[in-house]
Amino acid sequence: MRTVLVVDDELKITRLVRDYLEQAGFVVVTASDGPGALAAARQTKPDLIVLDLGLPGLDGLDVIRSLRTFSPMPVVVITARTEEADRIVGLELGADDYLTKPFSPKELVARVRAVLRRTDAAGLAPQVMVVGDLTIDIPRHEVRRGPVGVELTSTEFDLLAALARQPGRVFTRGQMLEAIRGVSFPSYERAIDAHVKNLRRKLEPDPRRPRYLITVHGVGYKLADA
Amino acid sequence: MRTVLVVDDELKITRLVRDYLEQAGFVVVTASDGPGALAAARQTKPDLIVLDLGLPGLDGLDVIRSLRTFSPMPVVVITARTEEADRIVGLELGADDYLTKPFSPKELVARVRAVLRRTDAAGLAPQVMVVGDLTIDIPRHEVRRGPVGVELTSTEFDLLAALARQPGRVFTRGQMLEAIRGVSFPSYERAIDAHVKNLRRKLEPDPRRPRYLITVHGVGYKLADA
DNA sequence: CATCGCCTTCATAAGTCCTTCACAAACGCC
DNA sequence: GGCGTTTGTGAAGGACTTATGAAGGCGATG
Numbered sequence: 001m002r003t004v005l006v007v008d009d010e011l012k013i014t015r016l017v018r019d020y021l022e023q024a025g026f027v028v029v030t031a032s033d034g035p036g037a038l039a040a041a042r043q044t045k046p047d048l049i050v051l052d053l054g055l056p057g058l059d060g061l062d063v064i065r066s067l068r069t070f071s072p073m074p075v076v077v078i079t080a081r082t083e084e085a086d087r088i089v090g091l092e093l094g095a096d097d098y099l100t101k102p103f104s105p106k107e108l109v110a111r112v113r114a115v116l117r118r119t120d121a122a123g124l125a126p127q128v129m130v131v132g133d134l135t136i137d138i139p140r141h142e143v144r145r146g147p148v149g150v151e152l153t154s155t156e157f158d159l160l161a162a163l164a165r166q167p168g169r170v171f172t173r174g175q176m177l178e179a180i181r182g183v184s185f186p187s188y189e190r191a192i193d194a195h196v197k198n199l200r201r202k203l204e205p206d207p208r209r210p211r212y213l214i215t216v217h218g219v220g221y222k223l224a225d226a
Numbered sequence: 227m228r229t230v231l232v233v234d235d236e237l238k239i240t241r242l243v244r245d246y247l248e249q250a251g252f253v254v255v256t257a258s259d260g261p262g263a264l265a266a267a268r269q270t271k272p273d274l275i276v277l278d279l280g281l282p283g284l285d286g287l288d289v290i291r292s293l294r295t296f297s298p299m300p301v302v303v304i305t306a307r308t309e310e311a312d313r314i315v316g317l318e319l320g321a322d323d324y325l326t327k328p329f330s331p332k333e334l335v336a337r338v339r340a341v342l343r344r345t346d347a348a349g350l351a352p353q354v355m356v357v358g359d360l361t362i363d364i365p366r367h368e369v370r371r372g373p374v375g376v377e378l379t380s381t382e383f384d385l386l387a388a389l390a391r392q393p394g395r396v397f398t399r400g401q402m403l404e405a406i407r408g409v410s411f412p413s414y415e416r417a418i419d420a421h422v423k424n425l426r427r428k429l430e431p432d433p434r435r436p437r438y439l440i441t442v443h444g445v446g447y448k449l450a451d452a
Numbered sequence: 453c454a455t456c457g458c459c460t461t462c463a464t465a466a467g468t469c470c471t472t473c474a475c476a477a478a479c480g481c482c
Numbered sequence: 483g484g485c486g487t488t489t490g491t492g493a494a495g496g497a498c499t500t501a502t503g504a505a506g507g508c509g510a511t512g
């Protein structure tokens with residue numbers, strides 16, 4: 001079952017799109033502004049986002065930028081501005097397709113399907129990641145070490161999942177904060193240490209000698225990839 | 227190799243920015259006023275433009291508008307006016323990021339890189355560099371000589387990465403300090419020697435006969451390019 | 453409205469690494 | 483070849499980073 005997040009400030013359009021997408025077999029989540037969209041994207045982890053660029057307040061382009069800091073999920077953009085420049089900018093920012101207003105709901109559904117087919121084929125972000133004998137299952141929100149389950153809080157899970165998406169790559173505390181909180185504020189950065197400590201306590205055989213969560217002195221942390 | 231066009235009417239700033247960007251491996255073209263910027267943009271087709279909004283004569287915003295009539299290339303804006311309005315206008319006009327004066331050159335380089343990474347899905351500045359049988363992997367913060375990993379501190383890593391960005395080119399101690407500390411203060415310059423010594427100990431087969439980290443007497447060091 | 457769980461903060465301890473210094477070695481110019 | 487200058491080296495102190503346990507505060511839950 002696929003989830004689509006629809007972001008538009010006009011309730012009429014949201015309803016219309018929701019109906020058609022549900023008709024087509026999608027689960028639909030909606031948001032009416034930028035912050036709401038980001039929150040919803042974070043929480044529901046949709047398979048695709050339909051985003052109206054003409055949002056009040058936060059610019060639609062900013063929404064995509066923020067989105068891109070924590071997820072590569074595909075985006076289909078709706079815009080009233082027909083200038084080619086807008087389209088290009090939208091596409092450069094990683095949008096996967098666009099529609100100009102007024103658009104037909106049927107076409108929207110077709111585009112959503114097409115984009116999902118494309119990104120699925122390309123193999124988007126893996127939903128289950130294995131690092132050493134650690135298994136991180138995003139849809140089930142579960143982590144196992146070998147055969148035994150490990151109980152994590154949601155923040156701990158998000159942090160681990162962010163690292164696991166690119167094993168071996170070093171993340172700064174700021175990047176990790178963005179991954180779990182959406183914003184990076186220097187003052188909170190030491191809190192990452194605490195989460196890492198708790199994660200280590202829960203999943204390292206010997207927390208004093210981390211095998212998975214490796215400290216990179218002066219830089220940040222990374223998840224061992226071998 | 228990526229080209230960046232820098233537009234500023236203050237020669238001092240232009241020079242500073244040029245140095246840092248070249249250090250980062252970019253080809254730099256400069257212009258000091260709006261018309262010059264547009265001409266240079268047309269001719270050299272840079273991959274990105276760094277534009278000071280406080281230009282005399284033609285307004286910086288007009289420059290962006292004119293630019294947009296013939297190219298969607300990314301723009302990073304520098305402004306002394308801190309009002310949020312300016313920022314938004316700048317972004318609405320298709321600028322991709324902004325900095326407020328005074329700004330740190332290091333941050334400018336970081337932003338330029340970030341914007342290029344974003345707009346150019348392929349990712350630009352090589353994240354993994356190979357020099358001889360040395361491999362320097364930035365995201366993983368790892369260095370290998372042939373197949374064997376070499377453990378470096380973060381300063382050593384930064385120093386080596388800076389040299390590796392332009393193999394064969396000689397760097398003064400001051401330039402190396404800037405690369406690893408962001409500022410160059412004469413007093414610290416001898417510390418570079420210590421770092422070079424430690425680097426050699428860790429990655430030269432015979433530290434007495436350096437193969438990679440070559441001393442250029444009276445000038446500085448360079449990384450052998452073959 | 454009370455309880456519970458969780459995130460952040462703080463203080464302190466432990467650890468890592470950067471710089472410095474002094475002296476030896478190497479270099480280059482004359 | 484000699485001499486001043488530049489570079490190499492090892493050790494050590496101290497600054498900075500990270501680890502850790504405990505406690506406060508906040509929101510969720512019932």
